Amino acid sequence: MNPALLFDVALAALAVVAALSAVAGRDLFASVAFYIVYGILIALAWMRLGAVDVALAEAAIGAGLTGVLLIGAWSQLHRKGATETPPGPSSAARLLAAGASASVAVLVAVIFVGLPADGAGLAPAVRENVAESGVSNPVTAVLLNFRAYDTLMETIVLAVALAAVWSLTRDELWGGIPGLRQHARDGGVLATFGRLLPPLGLLVGVYLVWAGSSMPGGAFQAATVLAAVWLLLVMSGAMDEPAIGSTAIRLTIVAGPALFLAYGTGGAFLGTFLGFPADVAGMLIVAIEYVLTVSIAATLALLVAGVPRRQE
Amino acid sequence: MNVADWLSALSILVGVAFFIAGTAGLLRFPDVHSRLHALTKADNLGLGFISLGVAIRMAEPWSIAKILVVWMLTVLAAATVAQLIARAALGTAPEEAGADDHR
Numbered sequence: 001m002n003p004a005l006l007f008d009v010a011l012a013a014l015a016v017v018a019a020l021s022a023v024a025g026r027d028l029f030a031s032v033a034f035y036i037v038y039g040i041l042i043a044l045a046w047m048r049l050g051a052v053d054v055a056l057a058e059a060a061i062g063a064g065l066t067g068v069l070l071i072g073a074w075s076q077l078h079r080k081g082a083t084e085t086p087p088g089p090s091s092a093a094r095l096l097a098a099g100a101s102a103s104v105a106v107l108v109a110v111i112f113v114g115l116p117a118d119g120a121g122l123a124p125a126v127r128e129n130v131a132e133s134g135v136s137n138p139v140t141a142v143l144l145n146f147r148a149y150d151t152l153m154e155t156i157v158l159a160v161a162l163a164a165v166w167s168l169t170r171d172e173l174w175g176g177i178p179g180l181r182q183h184a185r186d187g188g189v190l191a192t193f194g195r196l197l198p199p200l201g202l203l204v205g206v207y208l209v210w211a212g213s214s215m216p217g218g219a220f221q222a223a224t225v226l227a228a229v230w231l232l233l234v235m236s237g238a239m240d241e242p243a244i245g246s247t248a249i250r251l252t253i254v255a256g257p258a259l260f261l262a263y264g265t266g267g268a269f270l271g272t273f274l275g276f277p278a279d280v281a282g283m284l285i286v287a288i289e290y291v292l293t294v295s296i297a298a299t300l301a302l303l304v305a306g307v308p309r310r311q312e
Numbered sequence: 313m314n315v316a317d318w319l320s321a322l323s324i325l326v327g328v329a330f331f332i333a334g335t336a337g338l339l340r341f342p343d344v345h346s347r348l349h350a351l352t353k354a355d356n357l358g359l360g361f362i363s364l365g366v367a368i369r370m371a372e373p374w375s376i377a378k379i380l381v382v383w384m385l386t387v388l389a390a391a392t393v394a395q396l397i398a399r400a401a402l403g404t405a406p407e408e409a410g411a412d413d414h415r
Contacts, residue, residue, distance in 0.1 A: 189395040196388070 008048055015041040028083045032070045039063025052216035053139040056208075060224035068231075068304055134281025135213040143218065144285045148274040152264065155257045155292060158299045162253065166244055169307045175245025176308035184237040194236020201229035209293050213282065219256075219289045223296035230301040241305050243312055249298065256295030260288055320368040327361030330354050344401040348394050355390040359383055 018041055022034035039062040046055035077083050088094070126138050126146065133141035143151045169176070184190040205226040212218035233239040242249040263284060264274040313321075330353060337350020363383040367376045 189392050193388070193392040200385075 011041060011045055011048065015045060028077070029074055032067070032074055035070060036063050036067040039067065053137075053218065053221075056216060056221045057218075060221050065224055065227065065300055065304070072304065072306065132278045132281070134278065134283070134285055137212060137214050137216065137218075139216070140212050140218055140285065140289075144288065145281060148260075148264065152257065152260050152274070155260065155296060158296060158303075159253055159257060162299050162303055165303060165307060169244075173308045173311060175243060176311045177243050178241045178302065178305035178308050179234070180309060181240060182235050182237050184235070190236045191238075194232050194238050198229045198233055198238075201225055201232070205229070205293065205297070209289050210286070212289060213286055219292040219296060222293045223300060226293065226297035227300035227304070230297065231304060234301075234305070241302075244302070244308055249302075252298045253295055253302070256288075256292035259291045263288060316368050320365045323361045323365030323368065327358045327363075327365060330358030330361065334358060345398055348398055348401075352390055352394045356387055359386055 015038060018034050018038040022031050022038055025031045025034065039058060043055045043059035043063060046052075046058055074083065089097075123138075126142060129146070130136065130138050130141045133145040135141050135144070184194065205222045208217040208222035208225060209219060210217075212222070230239075234241055244250075267273055267275045270277065334350050334354020337353075338347050341347045341350055360383060363379050367379045370376050370379065
């Protein structure tokens with residue numbers, strides 16, 4: 001048997017087992033752990049398919065950031081003693097859900113089998129037009145030019161999600177600082193780590209955005225790295241979370257989507273909404289990507305920080 | 313297969329052996345600190361040997377430098393996290409006896 005095929009089959013089997021364990025397990029913490037494992041396995045699967053951009057995003061956001069959010073949610077539930085699994089739904093409801101899921105699975109399988117055998121999809125069209133997009137990485141060309149509205153919506157969804165989290169703030173703490181003040185022993189392991197890693201993290205973040213125009217990388221992947229640097233600085237006591245009432249932090253969060261929208265509207269006056277003129281598209285995309293990265297990084301870091309717990 | 317291929321394969325196999333030993337330790341050892349001890353061995357030496365094995369196969373110096381950075385960052389993060397978990401576990405002495413507690 002071909003060793004590469006053996007690896008792929010084992011990877012697919014492991015991903016299915018991890019997914020089942022995440023969904024079917026009774027222990028909430030184990031489910032979270034299996035969900036993270038599932039994210040890592042899926043990132044590996046994307047690597048095997050040659051989709052490095054997607055693999056990076058899946059590892060950083062699907063496994064890393066979502067994992068942090070889920071563990072944070074679990075520990076809050078645990079502290080309140082609310083991690084008991086409630087009695088399951090009735091067997092009729094289970095049968096209904098199983099039937100619906102199975103129908104969707106069959107439908108997807110039928111559509112997949114019915115796809116044209118060459119399986120090229122839209123790839124040739126993208127490859128033909130990538131020269132006009134201003135960047136040479138086809139994934140970035142799709143995300144920020146051909147299908148820019150998808151990315152625009154995603155960044156707006158993120159900002160709305162943060163607004164939803166903030167809306168859970170207690171009235172007297174509105175505008176306050178998320179989380180508790182973190183202290184790390186001076187010269188201790190965490191304080192040292194918190195000083196050693198951030199410069200390197202910043203460099204990697206900036207590089208990932210820049211690399212995104214010609215090879216795998218981009219705003220979301222870079223923003224996750226920068227958000228991790230932010231969280232590390234907070235955890236090691238080097239920096240405190242900003243107050244959510246601060247105008248500067250609110251402007252930082254909306255700057256990316258706002259700039260994106262402004263360019264899109266400008267494009268609408270020149271011809272098409274979100275259509276960039278080919279000669280300046282490359283420059284515009286890199287500029288938008290950098291501003292987006294800062295906005296997304298702040299949004300992700302503040303999503304992890306959660307609701308305000310104290311006033312200044 | 314030439315000498316470099318053999319060296320690379322041998323190094324990766326040694327790395328895998330460390331990971332298997334580390335996993336066995338994680339599953340079999342009785343308390344947090346000895347489990348951590350087993351895990352950090354797997355991280356440092358296992359990943360070190362696998363990185364070495366992969367680096368031997370690389371043609372470009374830049375790729376080798378990147379692998380080295382990946383290994384160093386992992387070691388740095390693993391060492392820090394191991395210290396933090398070990399210290400956090402000190403405060404919860406009763407858990408040392410429990411085999412499958414994850415608080």
